Structures are given as structure tokens and as C-alpha cells.
Amino acid sequence: MKRVNKLSINHLLESLRIVYRSSPKWTLINTIITIIRGCIPLLLLYVVKELIDVVTNHINTINNNPQHLYYIIGATALFFLLNAISGSVSSLVRERQSHFVNDYVQNIIHKKTINIDYKYFEDANYQDTFYRALNDANFRPARVFYGILQLAQNSLTLLLILIILSNIHWAMIPVLIISGAPIFYFRIAHTRKIYQYRKQHTEDERRVHYFNRLLTAKDFAKELRVFNLGETFKREYEYFKHDLRDKQWTLSKSKTLYEVAVQVLATIILLLIIGYVVQQTVEGHISSGSMAMYFLALQRAYAVLQGLLSSLSSLYEDNLFLQNFIEFNNISIEKSIANQLFPNPIKTTIEIKNVSFKYPNTNKWVLKNISLTIPKGKTVALVGRNGCGKTSLVKLLAGLHQPNEGQITVDNINWHHIASSEISKNISVIFQDFMLYNVSAANNIRFGNMRRKDENGIIQEAAQKAGIHELFSNLPEGFDTTLGTLFKGSQMLSRGEWQRTALARSFYNTDAQIIILDEPTSSLDAFTEAKLIAHFKEITRNKTAIIVSHRLSTIKLADIVVVMENSGIAEVGAPDELLKQRGVYFSMLESLK
Template identity: 70%
Template sequence: MKPSNKLTLNHLLETLHLVYRSSPKWTFINAIITSIRGFIPLLLLFVVKQLIDVVGTHVTNNTASPEALYTTLALTAAFFLLNAVSGSISSLVRERQSHFVNDYIQDIIHKKTIHIAYRFFEDSDYQNIFYRALNDSSYRPARIFYSLLQLAQNTLTIILLLIVLSQIHWALIPILAVSSAPVFYLRILYTRRLYKYRKNHTEDERRVHYFNRLLTGKDFAKELRVFNLGKTFKKEYEHFKHDLRNKQWSLSKRKTINEIAVQLFSTAILLFIIAFVIKQTVEGNISAGTMAMYFLALQRAYSVLQGLLGNLSSLYEDNLFLKNFFEFKNIEVKREVGTESFPNPIINHIKFENVSFKYPNSRKWALQNINLTIQKGKTIALVGENGSGKTTLVKLLCGLHEPTEGQLHVDQHNWNNISNSELANNISVIFQDFMLYNISAKENIRLGNTHRKDEPESVAAAAVSAGIDQLFNNLPHGYDTTLGTLFKDSQMLSRGEWQRTALARSFYNTDAQLIILDEPTSSLDAFTEASLINHFSDIVKDKTAIIVSHRLSTIKLADIIVVMKNASIAEVGSPEELIAQKGIYFQMIESLK
């Protein structure tokens, strides 16, 4: 469906509701201050008129009393002070409320990114939606609220000013409207073009940000230097950046040229009105103070009218761009309410029934017709070439994806009806691309099961199983030492030490019934790997384990070998059975000798 460019009332109301929920108190205060400031311009006009008339009478006829002069002067000063003070307070209140609005928006984004299905993170279309939502949500909701407040203030002010100007001639009102209409039309037209431009070039903008990350991010710094990639990435960055900038510059340049043309038209109309007021003064129809008041009213009315039309065009623009945020906000979150529990303990088995899977926006099957039964308490090794589907199968077991076809069961329970929290409590996993958390060693391990009590002996036991206990004890602050390089007094670890930390995190979840280890020894030295193998039987005791590995020493830990090839299962059996068959597994073992 083609996206609508209309200013929808639903989006405006939803935005207002969102701003109000962020802080009802500050929303109310903001509305009161805005209303007060709507009356101030008119009051200032009458005070200035009174001041000029009093001064003029005193100079011409010397009849005005000093008290009247001083009173008018004091009143003028008071209103100018009120205008300045209310402006400062208004800015302070808006700044305060903007913090609440931004925090509220970030809370919505965080809750959504935490709970939406993992498949969205491997979908380029979602990445475009998320990128636009993140860019626009940081300021547009608050700006819509401010635009509506300013619209209300400007509407009140312009009505009062037009009443004043109508005293000269009623025709001034439609003339002012006509003078501002072309500018408003151009702004709306430009907003539509800008929205279309941003939507069509989101992926290009993401590409610019990606190359910027390659040039500045720590994760890429080593290869950037070793392979001398700085010039290459900088060239790509500049190419895509300049292409985007040139297109946007062309759009902005056309807008500016058109605006200058219509502003000339508006200025000519304004000069005509000024000439008419001067003529009325020269003919004695109005006083000098009244003329000054009309000039100020005219200038203010023109400025406020421009502001009012600017508010409308800004609302139109923000409404268009906030569709990105609401599109992201309305992404469905599944399996959070009314879901099943993980059977505890597993009675019989975990079963794949004709399971096939495709990644989002991909035509290629990552898994195809998988039929596999994993018996309780058994250790299964997944082996095969890179890209054969091993890690994808692990992702399905972790609940990160749902099968495109077929079903996955634990006993009689559909795997995809089990809640995320239940899966987290019953599955312990270390991924091949495990995370490096720049927090303390203790907290790194405790992330494996945040529901457990903070028991130092349990943390230490997990570290011992992973062969990292001695290292942590020797750190400057022991287990309380911050790991990584991001913060002061941190301790950097080698890749192998990070992997042992990730293993300890996995082993810390002693409540887990299913342990999944995806290439668990890829970064370990031979001594540490041997120590892990010696501890393995204790670690997986009474548990079901799945190992993904290319190392023969790790594969030998398995009771059952599952050989994968071309997204399907090629062989299943015990190590002895598969070797006797002299098939794919036999050839693999022979090649590793």
C-alpha cells in the first residue's frame, strides 16, 4: 500500500497522548505558560501606543502629567519584563519536559527492541524502519507538542492582532492571508519531497553510517590498520555521503529559490499596507501613537502569521516522519502473554518434525526437511561444512526464529508456544559470536542467570568449570574487576579468555535442562580445551547437550553425531555407527587425522 501524505488526526492525537503520558504535570504547566504568552504581544501593543501618545501630548501641548508619563513608562517596562521572564521560563519548562518526552520515547524503543522477534534484526526492511524511527523519534514527538502549543499561542495572538488591524480596514485581513499562502504551499510541497527523499534513501544513509563505523569503531580498528583499509573505506564513505548531500542540496536549493520569489510577492503586499497606514496618519485620521501601534501590529501580525503557517507545515512534516516511529512502535510482539511453560523436567525428547527455514528476504532454504529426535540426557554433536545449517538449527532451539515450515516440540509442547523467559531459564547457550561485556568479571558470569541469588561460590564454580577462575582471582580487584577497555581501570582479556568467560556464563545457569555450545573451544588453547573436556561430563550431568564443533576432540564427547549437508541432515548415529558406515562422517574424521 502506498503511504499517505495526509496530515492524519489520529497520529496527532496519539502523539499528544504520548507527550501527555510522559509527564502530565509539565504538560499542564507548558500549556498555561503558552496561553499567557499568547496575550502578551497584544498587551505590549497597547502599552506602546499609550506611551507614544502620552509622550506626544507632553511634547506638543505640555499637558500630560508627570505621573501619567511615569505610570505608562513603568507599565511598559513591566510588560517588557513579563515578556522576557515568561520567555525564559517557557524555555526552561520546555527543556524539562523534553527530557521526560525523550526518556519516555527511549523507554518505548528499548521495550520494543528487547521483546520483538529476533528475525527482525536479520531483516533489511526492518533495519530501514528502525533507522528512520530512531532518527525521528528523538525529537519529533516533543516538537509536535510544541508546534501545537505554539499554534494555539499564535492563533490567539493573530486573532487579537487582526481585530486591531481591522479597525483600519477589513480588507487587510484577506490581504495578509493571501500574502502568506504561497509560502505555506511551498513548505508543504517541500515537506512531501523531503519525506519521499528520506524514505527512498534510508538504505543509502545507513550505508554512510556503516562506513563511518568502519572508520571509527574499535571492532574494526585492527584490520583497518593491518590491511591499510583507511583510504578504501574513506573513499567509499565520501562517495556515498557526497551523493546523498548533492541530492539533498538540489532539493533545498529549489525550495530556497521558490521561497525568495514568493517572499518578494509578500513584501510588495506588506509595503502597500504600510503606505495605506501612513496615508491615514498624514490625513489626520489616526494619531502618531495609533500609527505606531498599527505598524507594530502589522509587523507582529505578519510575523505571527508566518509562524502560524510554519507551525502547520511543521506539524505536517512531523506527522509524516512520525509514521516511521509508529510503524516501528506497532510491530507485533509475540509470545509474551498466555504462553506455555517449558516442561520441567523434560520427560522424553526434543523433536524436529519436517522443519524447514528461510531467513527474511531470502529465497534460499537455510534448513530443509529436518527430522530429528534428541533424547533427554544425551549429548548431540552437530557437524558439517560451513553454511550447512548447524547454527541456524541452534537459533531455532534458542527461540530466536520460528520454523518456516514444520514444527519443533519438547515432549507434547510446541516449542514456539513457550515463553521467552521459560526458554531463557531452561536453555544455556554460548554462541560462536559470543558477546564481550565491559562489566565486572562477576557480573559477566552472573548474566547467565540473573534470577539466581548473588552467591560468590556459585560464580566461582562456573569459572572453575570454564578454566578461568585462577585468572579472575589474580586480577587487581578479583572478580570485581571490570573487563574490557572502555572504562577506567579495566582489564583486557585475550580472545580465548573471553571465550572462557562466556563458557562460565553458560555454565552458571545450573537450572538449564538444555546446554548448547556453538564452537565452544574455537579460541581455547590445547591445555584449556583438555581441562574443559575433563569437566564436561560433570557439567552436562542429567542435562541434554548440543555441541556444534569442527574439532575432533570435542566431537568425541557426543553420544550421537548429526551430520549436516546442504541445509539437511545427511547422517545420524553414534560415532561408532557412522565410522562403520564409512560415509560423510568417516571421511571427515579421516581428513582430521
Template identity: 35%
Template sequence: MRNLTFLEQKLKNGLNQLPYLVKAFDLVWQAAKKWTVIWAILLIIQGLLPVATVYLTQQIVDRLVVTLNVGISREKVIPILILVVLMGGVLLLTQILGSFLTWVRTVQSELVKDYISGLIHKKAMSVDFAFYESAEYYDRLHRAGQDALFRPTALLENSGSLVQNSITLIAMAAVLTQFGIWIPAALLISTLPAFLVILNYSKQNYDWWLKATADERRSWYYHWLLTEKESAAELRIFELGDYFRSAYQSLRRKLRTEKVKLAKNESLANLGAGAIALSITAFALTWMVWQVLQKRVTLGDLALFYQAFNQGQTLMRSLLQNLGQVYSNMLFLGNLFEFLELFPQIIDPQTPNLTPTNLTQGINFENVSFCYPGSNKAALENFNLTIPAGKIIAIVGANGAGKSTLLKLLCRLYDPQQGKITWDGIDLRDLPIQNLRRLITVLFQQPVDYNTSVAENIALGDLLATAKLPEITNAAEAAGATEIIARLPDNYNTLLGKLFTGGVELSGGEWQRIALARAFLRQAPLIILDEPTSAMDSWAEADWLERFCHLAKGRTAIIITHRFTIARRADIIHVMSDGEIVESGCHDDLLALNSRYARSWKTQMQVN
């Protein structure tokens, strides 16, 4: 009763995964239609060839026995030779089709991998920015990406083998039925224990894999720390190599021990299932030999029985293994489809407003309240702020005051829970997302160092504009990067970064100048700069500031900064603290208040 319940539970679990099987086949079909049709035809042909081999073997053996009994003659030998030639043709065709099928599977596999990679990349770019601040998202991404590139192909191959083996097995069972109806049943019984082992350990391996995801990602993180440039200097200075190496090895030891234990238990279970199968095989062969001794069947029948039963058992075992592997792959593919079914909350409006081409009045934060996902503390609460068009606005304040939150809300990386943000009176949520972001150019606090040429690094700021070299050089001039570029071996064609052969590394400040040029290339009406000079020295900062003030004329600019030497050049300065604007005015007005801004200014000037 217990075994029946166990089998029923496994069958129920398998049925629950069937929708993923349909989705997986659809993925394969979308990626490689023509190759999938060829693959299916080859499977059917290959499924019938083993039966032809068994049948020809029987005919050859029986004709040889007859010929040896009555004497060798031309009339008796020629039919045997024809059968031998046919046998050779079938074996040759099997080899040819096997090689061709391997090629077809390779092409199909590569197409499917690229197609699924495209789906994952597209989904990763469409989900909300908030997902990237969630550990659960990274677990999902890790699980989806780790197996997604080969699981659909593996599922297809398992299903194909299932179909091929089923065709062959049905034919073999028909051949064996002539010796007794119990023979096919014995085949099934001999392989059933192995099937139950596969189902059981497929689920156990999957459950372990889910549980181990966080540890797998952490071990990858330790590996990254030990092997990448970003952490190389600090690990050496603070002698952290042994610490992280030990942490990595400890975590890997834990994962390895759990995995090996599972593999050991599965091997023992397979050994028991194999012993049962061997016992049933021995009984069936003994019975068949007895039939030969009783002269109830011929030697040809014995050869046919041996081949058919042996191949049948192998096929049945493969068939049940295929079923188990299909089940296992469906379990793992569930993670891919769960990831692909993630939907963003930041979406385009159903009836969007006409997107403005400029900023003529200003931007308003109206009673905006916002709390980051997973946090109980409001980053902004009933927040109000007006950013007039055509002005340079500086936002200053301590870390955690909420300055960068304004940037994220303006770019609609997040939406406020209450209140609204308007662009010339239009709620940002009423504008198509991409159209809104085309109105904004941003330099983030930690810009990306792209390992491409200088020209491409800058051109990435506005791919839609298909910038030519004059526009790129103008952006570099505005960012004060021309002298840096002139010192490089191939100027604008120089490959930056050390990830690829021939690349040239830049200093932090030089990378920041390239990122500024990238931001300046986009001729957007709103410029947002988050700590734009954090990696520059004071001389470079002064030079850049003059250039920026000239560049920003006629455009609206928001500068988030800790440096009051930058803030003082702004038309309006807003001082933020704990998600609120606590002071506003120009530099001289704020000094006259002799409050928070003035005290910070005096402190910073004394330090400088």
C-alpha cells in the first residue's frame, strides 16, 4: 500500500509539471522549427531500425540451421547472403542516421540556447529596478540562468529518446509475445524499481538544489572576490585572501558533502533495482533455454528472444529513465518559466499623454511619499519640491538624506506610493517610460566602465542618435576628457579596460570623465548628475565646472553633490535631511541664514 501511495504521489507530481513540458516544446519550436521537424523524422526511423535488425537476425540463423542440415547449395546460400547484405545496410543506415542526428541536435541545441538567453536578457531588462535590490530575485535569476541554457534541449532529447524507445519497445513486445504473453510483463516488472528510484531521487536532487541556491550564490561571490580586479588590492593589503579562500572551501565542502550523500544513496538504490532486473532476466533466459531443449522453439527463435528480450529490457530501462529525466528537467524548467513570468509594476500608461519635447515650466514633486520595497522607513514623506526649467539645481545633504531617491523617482526606476511628480504639469506616470527617459540624461554615482573603445563608450549615451565622431568629440570636450583621450595610443579607437587583450586602464577620475561625456552626448532637456566629480581632484573639478555651466545653459540640471564648491555655482541649492528639504536658496542666501548649510560650508572650507 505504501509503495502504491508513493507511486501515486510521484505520478501526481509529474502531472503537475506537464504545463512546463508544453512550454518547453514551444520554446524549442520557436527557436528551431525546421530542425525540430528533421529531428522528429529521424527519431521515428531510428525507432524502427532495431526491430529490423532483430528480425533479420532470426531469419539468418534459421536459414543457416536449415542449410547446414540439408547441405550447402547455391540456391540456399544466395538468400542468406541477401539477408546479410540487408543486415549490413540496416546497420550502416543506423550509423549514418546516428551521426546525422548528432549534428541536428547540436544545431538545434545552439539555436535553443541563444533563444533562451535572449528571453532571459529581455526579461532581466524589463523587470522593475526594485527586483535588483531583492535577494529573492537573484536566487530566481541564478536558478533560471544556471540550467536554462541546457534544460530545454535536454528535455527535448529525453522526450525524443522516449518516443524513439517507445516505438522500438512496442515492436519488440510484439515480437516477444509469440513466446508468451507474460514476457512483456516481465520486462516492465524488471525495470519498474529503477523507475521509482529515478522519480524519487529526481525530486530529492531538485529539492536540494532549491535549498542550496543561496549557498551556491555565496560560493560564487567568494570566488569572484578571490579572482577579480575590483577586490584584488584590498584583499592583499588587508590579507583577506586566506579568509575568503577558507570561507569558499568551507561552503563548497558543505555543498559537496550533501551532494555526495545524495549520489551515494541513489547509487545504492540503483544497485538494488539492478539486482531485481538481473534476477528476472536470468529466470526468463533459463525458461527460454528449456524451451529450446524441449525442441519447442528453434535456435533462430532463441537468438531472436535473446536479442529482443535483452534490447527490450535495455529499452524499457531507458524508457523509464527518459520518463524520470523528463520529470527532472520539468522540475528545473519550472524555475525558468517562473522567472520569465515575472512582470514589472512600472509600466506604460494605457492612454499615454503626448510626450513633450522640452521642459518649459518645471518639475514638481507634489506630496510625494515613497518607501523602498522591504523597508518600513519612508525615504520621502509628503515631499514637495519645485525644479524650475532652465535652472541649475544643487541638492546637498548627508548620506541617506534621500538625494539619490529623487533621481530614481524622476527616471521612473520607482513610482511613489502617494503623491505625484509632474513634468510641465503632466504626471510622469502618464508618459511612456522610454519617451520619458529620452528626455533625461544621467550620470550615476557609480557609472559603468564599459570595456569597449573610447568612441563606443561615449556613443552608448545615445545609440538612437547614431552619433558621428564630431558629436562624440564635442561631448568629450564638454566633459573635459579630450586631453585624456589624446594621451591614449589609438585616441578614440583605444580599447578601455583590462578585460580584453590590448585594453588600456584608466584612473577613477578618467573613467568618470568618459562617463560624463557619455551623459553629455544625449541632448536631453534635463541633466541629472549624481556626485559628478567624486573621483576628480580639485583642479580637474574646477575645470569641469566651468565647462558644465556653459554646457547647461538653456537646459535644466540637477546636481546631487557633497561638494559645496560645486553647489555654490547652482542657481538654487536645496539642503536635504531625513527625506525633507530643510533649507533652500542660493549660496549667499544660505550663508546668510547661518544654519545647516553655512556650518557645513565653513567646515568643508577649513578642511580644504
């Protein structure tokens, strides 16, 4: 329990820190307005009492000077106006502050998603954390702050009103507080249940989200039609959605039931107090103005008490849910120890030494005790059946994952100790599932090396090498034409044209000493492939190249062929040597004929 309280206070402080850092100026303005708004109800009560008493005196007294009455009416109008204006100004200030808090939190999230280890993106547990954090991060910190402000405002108002009400009878204060306690208790218990529920069902919520995307997003629209999958996906979506909704409905029903019960209790107490005040007035112990003030004060006290309890339980809720964001924010960025430079130029070899690897939170070894020497400047082809581990090895070489056992070195420097900026500078990688960016053709290529200041026609050169130059030159706005289908006036490309664009992106990084191409020609037509192959030696001059391919034409480019099988290496050698051995490579080529 102590630990939970400590955690909650830490979360509360963390939220306040986030809100304050997002904009100290607006935090201060917001606080001042809240204090003013906390005092206004009391002033209103006071002027209403004065007004009634002055009017009563005025009626009972002949030839009375009406000036005092005008002052009181003026003051009443002024406070009502101040109340209304401060309400509007307060909403405006809160809206402005939410912008700052939102920007601040988004900035934290983006920094984290950019710098976090890639392994988290391939881990289902992380997806849950990420989903929950994104759901809550945008509004919870600001709500915690508003909750505290609201709490302060309501507490101030309640305290002042309770002082007035204690004039009726000292027991007013404990009675009012006791009447609000059950509702507070039940709200807290309900919040806890909701939180547990959300935590347990994050994966189901993601599943609902996923089926919704299958039904609505462009990426899936083609297959949904040709395989007539609409109804199937809709059924799945509805099944999970209804299941979640039913559980939520049960929780909400029990909450409402408890709330009605405690509201009835509170109303009975209120009626008893009103009866007591009426009796006191009839017996002449208090004036009509005071009676009106007490009634208003009672009504106000109940409203404020409700508000206070609701702020407290919301605060508890926001604080609880903020754990999600803090849990996400606590995922550590593990790359800090890697600060070595990549050898430039590479003097000797890249060594893969007894490397074994399995994906995070899985038990299957996808690479098992792999050892391989890649001399600088050579072209290596990784070949083998589907699922034998080629792309996984590429991911290790790209620095996206670390081996569980063994190490990869370049000139005897451990890959793991090289700074990530050095890896991306010296290694240019195009994956099988390369990205399609809905930006200009030029930027699609430029993304291959954002460090480059002076382009000097290198974009054009990279496009030439990838065989996409002519196509881009003939687009309506040439290389400035936006690609894709997301934005108006864009130009959609074919799969092969996208692949050529991805290749151009890779060739644009002329600083890279190693070029890794995973299935680079899978979507290319025979002519484009032939051209690429013809120029391959020139493209990879002075570079070490690693190509993953199932295509014979591409494999033939290699100085060294590595045949992978069952998560290991079955054969390594020059293509001709391997053919002579009549082993796996030989059988593979035979089956391609």
C-alpha cells in the first residue's frame, strides 16, 4: 500500500512537472484564474444576502434612501458578470495550455520512438505499452493539473461556504463531509476496476483496432474485395468489440447503481438540513436574507462537494492511467555505450563470429552459431530457403538487433560498440519491405543520406543508377512531384518503380562503405534488372555488398555465395567452386532451371 501511495505521489509530481515545463507562463495564469474563481461564489452569496436584507429593510422603512440598494444591485451584477467572464477566460486559458502540454508530451513520445531500440517494435508486449501510452499521454498530464486546480478551487470555495454554514450549527461541517464520503469511496473503487480492466484487455482493444483498420484502410482494400473478406473481418471486429463493450457495460451498470444509492442518502441529509433552517427562520432566530443565503450556500456546498469528490476521483483515475505513459517513458534507450567510429576505410574484413540470435520474447533460435568472414570490397550473396534467417542476419548487420551470442566485428571493432549514427552513415540498407514515402520524388531519394549538404546532382545520379531517372524527369513537376496516393496531385508508382526509387535512395548514400540489398530485384522487370546488373560493379565500386536474393541473375553477381540452411550456414564459397561441390547450392540452381 505504501509503495502504491509513493508511486501515486511520484506520478502526481511527474504530471505537474510535465505541465509546468510545457509552459510556466500559462501554468501561472491558470493558477491565478483558479484562485479568483474559487473566491467568487462566496462573494456572490454575500451580495445576495445583502441584497435581500436591504430590500426587506427598504420595504419596511418609509422614505429610505435607495442609494445603498443601487450599490448592492450593481455589486451583484458585477460579481455575476465576473463569474461568467472568468469562466470563459478560464476555458480559453486551459485550451491554450493543453496545446503546450500536448506538444510537450508528443515531443517526449516522438523522441522515445525515434531513439528506442528497434527490438521493441518487434515485441508484442511493447505494442501493448505503446498503445496504452498513446491513448493516455495526450490528455492525462493536463487533466492531472486541471484536477489539482479544480480541487484547489473547490476546496477554497467549500471551506468558505462551510464557515458560513457553521453559523447555523457546528455539526453542519461533519454532516456534509460524511454525506459525500460514500460516493468518493465508490468512485475510487470503480476507477481501480476500470484501470485493471483496461490493462488486462489492451491486446483485445488492439485487435479491435486492427480489424477496424482491415475494414477501412487502403492497404487492405484490394484483398478485402478480391477475397470478399469484408463480412469475415466485420464479424471478427464485432465479436471482439461486443465482448469488450459487454464487460464495460457491466462495470458501468454497477457504478450507476452504487451512485444512485449514495445520492439518495445525500438528498435525505440535505432535506433534514433545509427543514432545520426553515424552523430556525420561523422561530425568528435568523433573517429572511440569511435563510436565502443559507439555502444558496447549501445548494452551492452540495454542488462544490460533488465537484470536489469528482475532482478527487478523476485525479486518482488520471494518476493511475498516467502510469501507462510513465511505463512507456521508462523504457530505457540502450544505445548510449556505443560511441566508437566506423573504420574508414575498412582495412580488412567484416567478421561474423559464432553469432546466435532469437527475437525478443521468443524461444526459437533463428540464427545458430553462424561464423562468416566478408573481405572488404567483395560482393556476398546470401541465399537459402524461405525462413532460413537471411533477413534476420541483415537486421543484425544493420544494427537493428544485437546477437544473443557471439559478435559481429569490422576490423576487430565490435559492431555493438559503434555509434548508431556511424552505422547509418557507413551502411546503406534496403529491406524487402522498403518504405514508400508520400513526399516528392527527390526527397524519396534524399532520405538515403540526410547528412549530405551539397547534392551536386547526386540525386540525379542515384536515380540514373536505379533506372528511375527518365520516369521522374517526365513527371508533371519532375523530381518535385509528390509520390503516392495520399495527397492531391500525387503520382502513384508501380511496385517495381517504388523498388527502383528505394534502390536510388540506397545509392544516394555514397558515403556508405557497405551496401546491403534484401531482395533488390524482386519486383523489377527483366530489362531494368539486366541494366542494374550490368552496372552493379560500377555502383558497388570500392564498397562491400551483401545481397539477399532468390534470383539466379542477381546471385551470379557475387564473389562469395553463402548458402543458409536451418538457421545456420550450409556452404560458403565462390559460385563456381560451389557448383563443382554439387551440394545445396548446386541443387538450388538446378531447381531454378
